[in-house]
Amino acid sequence: MVNWLLRLGLSGHLSRNLIFAHEFAHFQTAPVLFAYMLGIFFLAYTKGGTGMGEIIFLFVSVQAVWEMLSEGLVVLEDSAAYRKSYNGITKLPRVLFWAGGGMLTTAGWAVVLCG
Ligand SMILES: [Zn+2]
Numbered sequence: 390m391v392n393w394l395l396r397l398g399l400s401g402h403l404s405r406n407l408i409f410a411h412e413f414a415h416f417q418t419a420p421v422l423f424a425y426m427l428g429i430f431f432l433a434y435t436k437g438g439t440g441m442g443e444i445i446f447l448f449v450s451v452q453a454v455w456e457m458l459s460e461g462l463v464v465l466e467d468s469a470a471y472r473k474s475y476n477g478i479t480k481l482p483r484v485l486f487w488a489g490g491g492m493l494t495t496a497g498w499a500v501v502l503c504g
Contacts, residue, residue: 450497
């Protein structure tokens, strides 16, 4: 789903390379995500009164963070090549991805800090 959105407009070859890099980045960022997840769920636990719906939403939010971490790593590893891959392709799907991911991340923190 995320890869489908991010790779819109790319040729098959470029798309496959970036999908592979993205999936590999999930493994590389797993320890960071695990620490993040422990932190945010610990805060939710200490706050108390977190409902089932909020917990499910936190999982969605954490997943969004993982998607952004993975794609961010793909960009950072070779930002010149990344930009080149998307040469001439509309930015809209990537803007939607980063904006949506950012909103889900923020909403997760809102559940923990204000909910
Ligand atoms: Zn992903």
